[in-house]
Amino acid sequence: MDTEKTIDDINLLGGHVALDFVNTVDSRGVAWGPDYLNSFRDLTDWALRVDVIDQGEHNFLIQEAKANPAAADVELENAKALRETLHRIFSHEERDGAPREDDLDYLSDAFAHAAARRRLRNGRDGVIWTHGPPVAVTDIAGRIALMAAELLTSRNQRRLVRICQGRNCGWLFLDLSRGGHRRWCSDKTCGSAARVRKFRAERV
Numbered sequence: 001m002d003t004e005k006t007i008d009d010i011n012l013l014g015g016h017v018a019l020d021f022v023n024t025v026d027s028r029g030v031a032w033g034p035d036y037l038n039s040f041r042d043l044t045d046w047a048l049r050v051d052v053i054d055q056g057e058h059n060f061l062i063q064e065a066k067a068n069p070a071a072a073d074v075e076l077e078n079a080k081a082l083r084e085t086l087h088r089i090f091s092h093e094e095r096d097g098a099p100r101e102d103d104l105d106y107l108s109d110a111f112a113h114a115a116a117r118r119r120l121r122n123g124r125d126g127v128i129w130t131h132g133p134p135v136a137v138t139d140i141a142g143r144i145a146l147m148a149a150e151l152l153t154s155r156n157q158r159r160l161v162r163i164c165q166g167r168n169c170g171w172l173f174l175d176l177s178r179g180g181h182r183r184w185c186s187d188k189t190c191g192s193a194a195r196v197r198k199f200r201a202e203r204v
Contacts, residue, residue: 007045010036013185015174017050018148019161022087023185028170035080040065040072040137043079047140057134064137075137082110082141086148090172093161111149114142166190 005026014020024036024046037043041062048058065072085106089099117132117139131143151158164171164185171185184190 005034005036007036007042007049010046011186012050013171013173015176016147016151017052018086018144018151019090019172019174020050021046021144021148022083022090023171024083027168028087029168031168037076037080037083040069040076043076043140047143052140052143053134057139060134061137061139064134068137072137075141078138079141079144082106082145086144087172089148089152090161091163093155094163107145107149107152110142110145113138114146117142118146164190 007024010024010026012020014023025032026034026036037046044053044058044061044065047053048055053061085103089103089107092099118129119132120127121130122128123130131139159175159180161172162175162182164173165183166185167190169185169190173182173185175182
């Protein structure tokens, strides 16, 4: 009997937090899904796993969600809307096209709202940007928006975001391969499956 996949099971193969967030949908091919984000708790657990929030912030947000479950449900849907916006935006890189203006506006608004809560503080190696303590269930999506905008605007200083060519995968990843021609989110999963299919086809 198959068991439902959870946040703890998901592979982190995007090479960047924003891309790992987009990849919280198991497959993005013809058979879309399943979705790993089925509750606000899933969202907070994922954010803790990838260090978007710390344990204290996680505990605070869970308590906020319990106190106002309707707001938490709305924020889960807003986070998913951001996720799909980021998928459309970053999918354009490999296709060598320009993102839609409405998607850029959506990310711009999310970025601006979150950026207003950052503060400059003294860090170990100098002055750094820090996040204000979470005050609402909207903080996770805001922090993701900040990181996504920084990744997007660094296009000329980094490798290309690619779309996995695995059958019914479609995950996004930052191509850090030596030659810059990586095809799979993981050579051990999608890459291996593609080679097996090719081998079997050649034997027919």
